[in-house]
Amino acid sequence: MEILVASAIGVLTMAGLYLVLCRHAFPVIIGTTFLSYAVNLFLFAMGRLAIDKAPIITKDVTDYVDPLPQALVLTAIVISFGMTALVVVLALRGFLESGSERVDAGDEHEHEAGR
Numbered sequence: 001m002e003i004l005v006a007s008a009i010g011v012l013t014m015a016g017l018y019l020v021l022c023r024h025a026f027p028v029i030i031g032t033t034f035l036s037y038a039v040n041l042f043l044f045a046m047g048r049l050a051i052d053k054a055p056i057i058t059k060d061v062t063d064y065v066d067p068l069p070q071a072l073v074l075t076a077i078v079i080s081f082g083m084t085a086l087v088v089v090l091a092l093r094g095f096l097e098s099g100s101e102r103v104d105a106g107d108e109h110e111h112e113a114g115r
Contacts (some may be wrong), residue, residue, distance in 0.1 A: 005045050012038035025091040025101045029084065035082035043072045 012034050019031025046067030054061045095101045 001049055002045075005041060005049065009038050009045070011039050012041065023039050023102050023104050025094065025103055028103055029087055029091060032087065033080070033084055036076065036084075039071050040076050040080075043076060045069075 016034030016038060019027040019034065021055055022028060022031070023112045047066040050065045053065045056067065057064055091101065
């Protein structure tokens with residue numbers, strides 16, 4: 001189980017970094033989303049993977065799972081959703097202003113000026 005989760009975190013991180021390094025805005029947005037998923041899985045796995053254990057401490061439960069990583073993941077999901085919405089709006093605004101959705105549009109203008 002741990003190897004599967006570690007592999008999923010590695011694949012999401014690898015795909016996210018590859019997409020973040022692209023020149024277009026949409027793959028960059030998807031790449032940051034993959035990176036946030038990888039961080040969420042890492043935070044969730046940080047609290048030890050356990051099956052059929054209670055996340056809440058009560059009097060009759062002796063074996064439980066740490067609820068802190070679950071709270072951290074819920075907070076990270078909300079923050080990543082808000083940041084993704086902000087980046088999508090910024091990318092749309094950049095496209096409407098420049099007519100291109102390339103992230104490195106400044107390099108293109110410098111190259112044309114050198115002709």
